[in-house]
Amino acid sequence: MNNPATGILITFEGIDGSGKSTQARDIHNALSLAGLNVRLSREPGATPLGEEIRNILLSDKVPVGNLAELFLFLADRAEHVQDVLRPSRSNGEVLLVDRFIDATTAYQGYGMGHPLSLIENLHKTILQEIEPFRTFLLDIDPLAASERIRNRGEKKNRIEERGLEFFQKVRNGYLEIAKQNPHRFRVLDATLPREELNRAILNDLEPPLLTHAAGRRTGG
Structure with a gap:
């Protein structure tokens, strides 16, 4: 458990179309x-530099090689850690992040x-002592996720154009990461109703957040 004086980092992960961004917003509003x-916060795109990187990464206007893509995501993360995560920890905030380190491992590692x-070593340099307290993985079959995106x-x-085979690799990667890190991962069925997922996440977070809040009131 994080020291109450240093804040709590909670991350939301899942393949495109899993609903992770919706859950991150809902939980932020509830808290x-x-x-x-x-x-x-989110990755990529939480800082001015990150927003420029996000535009490059998601657009098809500028060709991006596979290795360059990896380092662009890591450049965004380095800036995010410096400008958002460290100040947030110092302020004792509960920081919710839509995608973080596991996304890079799943997408660029298992997927690409x-x-x-290599990814693990670069993350050690960027993060140093920072690690999520809790990671919620919104798990969904890639075909169902693709249907959701199409319906939007x-x-x-x-x-998102990379196809079902790629996203199956990413999904399998996420599940493997979760298996290796049971202390911080909670795997949720992303096809459940939005409100039911909200309740499951809030119920899981209630005990540690109450402890965190009590610690801040008493000075940590």
């Missing part, structure tokens, strides 16, 4: 209404085939 010192050891009526971005 805000409960009076917690909570902040919502970059060495997992939006054009798929460059990564």
Whole structure:
């Protein structure tokens, strides 16, 4: 458990179309209404540099090689850690992040085939002592996720266009990461109703967040 004085990092993961962004927003709203010192962030795109990187990564206007893609995601993360995560920890905030380190391992490692050891070592340099307290993985079959994206009526971005085989690799990667890190992962069925997922996440978070809030009131 994080020291109450240093905040809590909670991450939301899942393949495109899993509903992770919706859950991150819903939980942020619920915790805000409960009076917690909570902040919502995302990767990529949480900083001015990150927003530029996000535009490059998701657009098909600029060709991006596989290795360059990996390092663009890591550049966004380095800036995010420096400008958002560390200040948030210092302020004792509950920080919710839509995608974090596990996304890179799942997408660029398991999905694109970059060495997992390379990604792990680069993350150690970027993160140092930072690690999520809890990671909620919204698990869904890639075909069902693709249907959700299609039903939105939006054009798929460059990564969403990669097809079912790629996203099955990413999903399997996520599940393997969760298996290796049972202390922080909670795997949820993303096809459950939105409100039911909200309740499951809030029920899981209630005990540690109450402890965190009590610690802040007494000075940590």
